[in-house]
Amino acid sequence: AQSVTQPDIHITVSEGASLELRCNYSYGATPYLFWYVQSPGQGLQLLLKYFSGDTLVQGIKGFEAEFKRSQSSFNLRKPSVHWSDAAEYFCAVGPGGGAQKLVFGQGTRLTINP
Amino acid sequence: NAGVTQTPKFQVLKTGQSMTLQCAQDMNHNSMYWYRQDPGMGLRLIYYSASEGTTDKGEVPNGYNVSRLNKREFSLRLESAAPSQTSVYFCASSRPSGANVLTFGAGSRLTVL
Numbered sequence: 001a002q003s004v005t006q007p008d009i010h011i012t013v014s015e016g017a018s019l020e021l022r023c024n025y026s027y028g029a030t031p032y033l034f035w036y037v038q039s040p041g042q043g044l045q046l047l048l049k050y051f052s053g054d055t056l057v058q059g060i061k062g063f064e065a066e067f068k069r070s071q072s073s074f075n076l077r078k079p080s081v082h083w084s085d086a087a088e089y090f091c092a093v094g095p096g097g098g099a100q101k102l103v104f105g106q107g108t109r110l111t112i113n114p
Numbered sequence: 115n116a117g118v119t120q121t122p123k124f125q126v127l128k129t130g131q132s133m134t135l136q137c138a139q140d141m142n143h144n145s146m147y148w149y150r151q152d153p154g155m156g157l158r159l160i161y162y163s164a165s166e167g168t169t170d171k172g173e174v175p176n177g178y179n180v181s182r183l184n185k186r187e188f189s190l191r192l193e194s195a196a197p198s199q200t201s202v203y204f205c206a207s208s209r210p211s212g213a214n215v216l217t218f219g220a221g222s223r224l225t226v227l
Contacts, residue, residue, distance in 0.1 A: 004156075006156075009154070034215070034216075036218075041221075042220060042221075043118075043204060043218040043219055043220045043221055044157075044204070044216075044218040045218075046215050046216075049215060090156060090157065092157075100145065100147075100208045100215075100216055101147075101159055101162060101172065102157075102159070102216060103159075103173075104149075104156035104157040104158070105156050106154055106155060106156045107154075107156050
């Protein structure tokens with residue numbers, strides 16, 4: 001069965017510090033992987049996606065993620081966080097073609113200390 | 115462009131009441147989806163419509179019905195609401211290609227008393 005695990009429910013970092021959010025997936029075929037961000041009271045916004053090719057993908061707002069097939073991971077990173085990055089982050093996996101029936105992780109809530 | 119529009123944004127129901135959540139997209143997307151979001155559980159797919167005229171169950175379809183009214187609109191109906199259906203509901207849409215991405219609405223917060 002398809003599944004996505006985000007091991008960290010809540011992470012707190014200081015402004016300017018680096019960030020890594022973990023995502024592990026279980027998927028029977030070649031996965032299409034996504035990271036979404038949700039600010040309080042808002043819908044989900046796509047940060048970045050991986051379909052194929054270079055395993056290090058760049059996204060919006062200075063985020064990047066690395067696909068590691070051997071570890072079934074797709075971790076999200078940012079070198080220096082800003083207070084505006086405080087939000088909930090969701091990793092998701094999907095089939096690619098046709099209807100995108102994404103399976104989401106539980107989410108990681110990010111708090112930024114000033 | 116408005117993207118994906120959901121109505122209403124907030125709703126309070128009593129157990130046993132019915133209601134319909136409306137969703138419309140103006141991006142000419144073929145596929146549409148309804149997800150629910152609960153604390154600690156991420157988003158779970160309720161129903162989806164791969165194209166106009168088709169609907170299919172997702173992970174948690176019990177207690178819900180959907181209608182793909184036309185290419186733009188996809189509604190979610192609760193026939194007899196239960197407290198377990200208290201949640202935030204998100205509609206999304208996408209193009210049917212390998213590079214497609216879900217575009218989400220702002221969400222509808224439903225409370226069932």
